[in-house]
Amino acid sequence: MKFSTKSRYGLRAMIELAIRYNQGPVSVKTISEQQEISEAYLEQIMSLLSRSGLAKSIRGVQGGYLLARDPANIKVGDVISALEGPVIPVECVNRQDPIECGRYGECVSRIVWERVRDVVEEALDSLTLQNLKDELMNREQPETEIKHT
Numbered sequence: 001m002k003f004s005t006k007s008r009y010g011l012r013a014m015i016e017l018a019i020r021y022n023q024g025p026v027s028v029k030t031i032s033e034q035q036e037i038s039e040a041y042l043e044q045i046m047s048l049l050s051r052s053g054l055a056k057s058i059r060g061v062q063g064g065y066l067l068a069r070d071p072a073n074i075k076v077g078d079v080i081s082a083l084e085g086p087v088i089p090v091e092c093v094n095r096q097d098p099i100e101c102g103r104y105g106e107c108v109s110r111i112v113w114e115r116v117r118d119v120v121e122e123a124l125d126s127l128t129l130q131n132l133k134d135e136l137m138n139r140e141q142p143e144t145e146i147k148h149t
Contacts, residue, residue, distance in 0.1 A: 001089055001120065003080065009037045010045045010083045011076065015136065017055065018071035018129040025064030045083065052082035071133055077124035087124065089116045 012035045020026050028046060032039040046065050049055040054074055056066045067074065080087060091099040093113045101107070 001087075001116070004084065005041075006045055006048075007080050007083045009035070009042065010049060011079050013037065013042060013045060013065075014049065014054065014067070014074065014079050014129055015132050017065060017067045018074075018133040019136070021067055021071055021133075025058040025062065025066050027064040030064070048083055049079070052078075054078060054082055067129070071129035074129045075125045076127045076129070076132070077121060079129075080124055087117065087120050089113045089120075093117050 013031050016031050016034055017026055028039050028043050031037070032042050046055060046057070050057045050065070054068055056068050058064055058066060086094055086096055088094045090113045092101060092110060
């Protein structure tokens with residue numbers, strides 16, 4: 001299973017907003033520069049995230065984007081789903097709109113695809129933007145020097 005650049009860039013943009021949470025709107029230009037994403041493509045992504053209710057668009061000279069809620073309340077799975085739709089390895093295990101093939105009732109391999117779907121969903125939903133922000137901040141802390149006496 002491979003996630004598109006839309007999801008990868010969208011997640012990076014949302015982490016950037018999480019880092020700057022409660023500091024006012026962040027411009028697309030700033031996010032673009034920090035995350036090395038094309039402004040035009042990022043604007044499309046942010047529009048989708050705004051429509052999904054995960055980000056808010058603020059117009060005007062001091063405008064930009066904000067998280068729509070606390071980063072601890074936005075799961076990575078929410079971001080991916082907003083940009084990609086449901087995470088499914090094959091159509092027959094789509095929870096929202098399953099497509100049943102002629103073998104649906106006796107298909108043993110469907111068990112594999114359901115488990116893959118469930119594990120991926122669980123992994124994505126187990127992390128929030130706050131978790132990722134904290135991880136990033138911990139990595140950026142300089143290592144303390146150990147002094148030997």
